[in-house]
Amino acid sequence: MARLTLREAITEALREEMRRDENVFIMGEEVGAWGGTYAVTKGFLDEFGERRVRDTPISEMAIAGAATGAAMTGTRPVAEFMTINFAFVAFDAIVNHAAKVSYMFNGQFDCPVVFRAPGGGGKQLGATHSHTPDVIFAHFPGLKVVCPATPYDAKGLLKSAIRDNSPVMFIEPVALYTSPKVRDEVPEEEFTVPIGVSDVKRAGSDVTIVTYGEGLHTSLDAAKALAKEGIEAEVIDLRTLQPLDMGPVIESFKKTFKAVVVEFGHQTYGIGAEIVARLQDEAFDYIDAPIKRVAQFDVPAPYSGELERAALPNADRVIAAVKEIL
Secondary structure (H helix, E strand, O other), rough: OOOEOOHHHHHHHHHHHHHHOOOOOEEEOOOOOOOOOEEEEOOOOHHHHOOOEEOOOOHHHHHHHHHHHHHHHEEEEEEOOOOHHHHOOOHHHHHHHOOOOOHHHOOOOOOOOOEEEEEEOOOOOOOOOOHHHHHHHOOOOOOEEEEOOOOOHHHHHHHHHHOOOOOOEEEHHHHHHHHHHOEEEEEOOOOOOEEEOOEEEOOOOOOOEEEEOHHHHHHHHHHHHHOOOOOOOOEEEOEEEEOOOOOOHHHHHHOOOOOOOOEEEEOOOOHHHHHHHHHHHHHHOOOOOOEEEEEEOOOOOOHHHHHHHOOOHHHHHHHHHHHHOO
């Protein structure tokens, strides 16, 4: 075992997959000589060379389009966007090309491309660099969307994403990259985590908290505080938004009869709305109280650190939501 940060776990996954399969290569702005904006690929150019670590022009559409074409020819590109916000510039290549290639060609082409991007707020990067648009990408069939919250999951899910024959949007919560509270024991031996499988991160019997990404750690903090008052919350980490595994969520809800959904994206049209709708559809007879959502307020991300923290979810808001429905 090695104790890794989220960023270190992602670096390990990339290095192991590139050593395992020579068809895997990395491309993006400053991924080579600079080592990536957040130093995820630092040292890769020296180890793997310019053929497999490719610095690109400053054009996200070119990055995503070239990566999609390369994937169709049999390679396994990992394309890095400096931030998820820049993926909007590449939206056409991601959702109209990569996501639809296999369908439009009747399965004659696979498109095994991974689009990596740090996302989310909390780092005072301003309104245009702090989006959490995960649910937007999850809306499109053909594109898998993964958002890990722990180093173990990050490493295992990224390895699975690189080996997957479908395009994967792999979103990494930037606020968790080097956070000491998410440092985790990660096996050094070979392992993967399957895409599309939710995970129970904390057992409980009084309320179900459904979350993913940065919301996991906020939810666990809230659950710890609630436990001191005799309230046991079960925390479900979705890990993958597309395909969405509702099995553990439904199973937990049938035990607790109450739920709170926590997400760091905006509440309006967010992933929480999808979770609530599915609970209503699949477990209506078990609803004992309104299902609450705790999310980022519907405002552009403020630059001020204090205001940004006020706009984002926190443990106190989760605790208040739980107490309200109890």
